[in-house]
Amino acid sequence: MKYTIALILILGLSANLFAQRGYGGITWNIAAPAEETKEYIDETSFRGFGIEFRTFLTNHLSFGGQTGWNIMDQRIGGTIELQNGAVTGTQVRHLNAFPILLNGFFHLGSPRAAIRPYFGVNVGTYFIIQRFELGLAALEKNNWHFGVAPEVGFLFPTDYLSVMASLKYNRAFEAGTSITGEATGYDYWGLNIGFLFPTY
């Protein structure tokens, strides 16, 4: 058994030496809040961008990382009922999410294929700023969250670069305290469209 593992490792490392190639990328990130986050903000945001890199360990397997910035906000009117009262005013709710993630992806098809679907998972941390404005008052809480983000996407290789499009489900687990004083997690879908460039 140990010889089998050693053989796989040697073959794997050999493959890395020959197939390793790096890519850097930039993406326009669209975010749509999900689950409980949707109760706070229920509007799709078109304000976001991402930066990523990925290194192909083999023709199919890549390892990399990504970071970015998604701004989600919503203006809401109406009355909030309290235990012994009520508050009426224009609320502006904001979420600023900064994911810092490592990822591993498996790419289908050959490197020269016209379309290369891929899937994988991102794991890392999300720095999330939650801000709530009511009239002239504002509450703000900043927290670091551990998070995961499964991702599926497509690469469209061209002569100079690869166009990419991906769908990612971001889950930032409960941490710290939100503006309500409770530990809160955040969920949002991300649709990312951009380019990957060879870096070496």
Add this chain to the structure above:
Amino acid sequence: MFKVQHYLHTRLIVSVFLMLIPLIFGACYYDYGMSVSDYDVVATFYDKNYSFAAQKTFSIAPNIGHITGEGKIDTSKKTYDNFVIEQIRSNMKIRGYQEITDPTVTEPDFLIICLATRVENYVAYQSYPWWGYWGYYPGYGGYYPWYPQSTVYSYSSGSLIINLADPKLTDDTDKTIGTVWVAGINGLLDDNAVNIRQRLSSTISQAFDQSPYLLAPIE
């Protein structure tokens, strides 16, 4: 040749993308083009154990108390005091309460006392022009992208507090007022007189609208 083309294409796309970032983002916190009235807030709180349904009459203090800093002279113009009192009176009557004009003769069920504050707020901050604008005008020598722009602005905000007290719960010894309902209305004061009146009218009505328990019993 291929590498040069590749480099130029990559640089062009990255540059275009980076130039688009300010357009995508605009700002961390989008302000939604809020108008002055969008900053108005009406908050009401009440004593859940108090029997509002049993009360029928009210009196309202003829003057609004203007809160100033300790040792400072009250210089407020009191332009809207009568208007505010009239709005509160009107809302109470709409909800079926009868006004007692002389509370020294007949004790009302509710005594309404209003307070007002005005605060001048000053905000100073430094901002930096978008780095992307640097060099936009080729003739502008001496235009440094890191040169800060200092901005100072001020605004006036005000609060109106409507206090609904039950004289029977007021304790002269402990000097406590038996407040059973309070409304706090907060907003910007930098507005014209017509708008301020309109906003005062709608926010005072809102304070009563969001307090459905304020309703005199039907006889």
